[in-house]
Amino acid sequence: MNALFSAILGELATRSLSFLIDRCSSKPQPPSKEEKIQRLERVLLRLAVAVEDADGRRVTNHAMLRQLNMLRQDMHRGYYLLDTFRLQQTHEDDDKVSYNTLALSKVNSIKRVRIPAGSKRLGDKGELEQMLDNLEITIADMVEFVLLLNNYPCIHRHPYNTYLFMDKYMFGRQMEMEHVISFLLHPEPPNSENLGVLPIIGAAKVGKSTLVEHVCYDERE
Numbered sequence: 684m685n686a687l688f689s690a691i692l693g694e695l696a697t698r699s700l701s702f703l704i705d706r707c708s709s710k711p712q713p714p715s716k717e718e719k720i721q722r723l724e725r726v727l728l729r730l731a732v733a734v735e736d737a738d739g740r741r742v743t744n745h746a747m748l749r750q751l752n753m754l755r756q757d758m759h760r761g762y763y764l765l766d767t768f769r770l771q772q773t774h775e776d777d778d779k780v781s782y783n784t785l786a787l788s789k790v791n792s793i794k795r796v797r798i799p800a801g802s803k804r805l806g807d808k809g810e811l812e813q814m815l816d817n818l819e820i821t822i823a824d825m826v827e828f829v830l831l832l833n834n835y836p837c838i839h840r841h842p843y844n845t846y847l848f849m850d851k852y853m854f855g856r857q858m859e860m861e862h863v864i865s866f867l868l869h870p871e872p873p874n875s876e877n878l879g880v881l882p883i884i885g886a887a888k889v890g891k892s893t894l895v896e897h898v899c900y901d902e903r904e
Contacts, residue, residue: 719811720768726818727761733829734758740835750828757821764814863898 714722737751866881883891 716768716811717772719815720765720772723761723765723811723815723818726815726822727758727765729822730754730758730761730818730825733825733832736829737832739838740832741838742832742835744831747828747831754821754825754828757818761814761818764810768811859894860897860901863894864901867898 734751734755737747737754742748742751863881863883866879869879871878883894885891
């Protein structure tokens with residue numbers, strides 16, 4: 684019994700030692716290009732969430748506004764590089780499909796035309812790794828910015844149901860409707876090549892579509 688127990692312990696010790704040697708001797712595989720691209724996409728998503736949250740708050744501190752502008756620029760650079768690598772992958776996939784199709788063709792077996800992805804790459808692995816490092820440092824330094832951001836109130840965007848500012852003048856809902864209807868009912872000069880345009884602009888969800896809907900339902904139209 685003791686001999687069997689000793690044999691089992693020896694086998695376990697041998698396997699454990701072999702496992703440790705394999706773990707120490709085997710080098711970790713570096714992440715592939717696709718894994719780095721997915722990692723960049725996740726980092727950019729976190730950065731975009733912070734930027735969108737900051738855009739929805741009434742930030743008055745000039746230093747925080749400058750930091751927000753820097754975050755937005757880093758985000759745009761990151762998305763530009765991400766789109767660049769995605770475009771390269773699309774070109775590489777098209778090259779493979781084009782090459783395989785022509786390789787199977789007997790007519791074009793001698794002359795094979797391939798669609799080049801470009802002699803000069805728009806981005807390389809060095810740029811990708813550098814962008815990842817910069818963005819991850821930015822994310823790590825963004826903790827204090829996010830904490831301070833919570834002290835600023837949110838901007839509540841809702842339709843202007845009672846007034847509208849136009850050319851530094853304030854108009855009521857009825858007044859702005861009359862302004863649009865008067866423009867639509869005004870006859871165009873004969874043989875006029877340039878049609879009149881009345882822009883209805885403003886921030887998102889402030890009532891532009893509601894104004895147009897009210898004008899369309901007016902009986903004078």
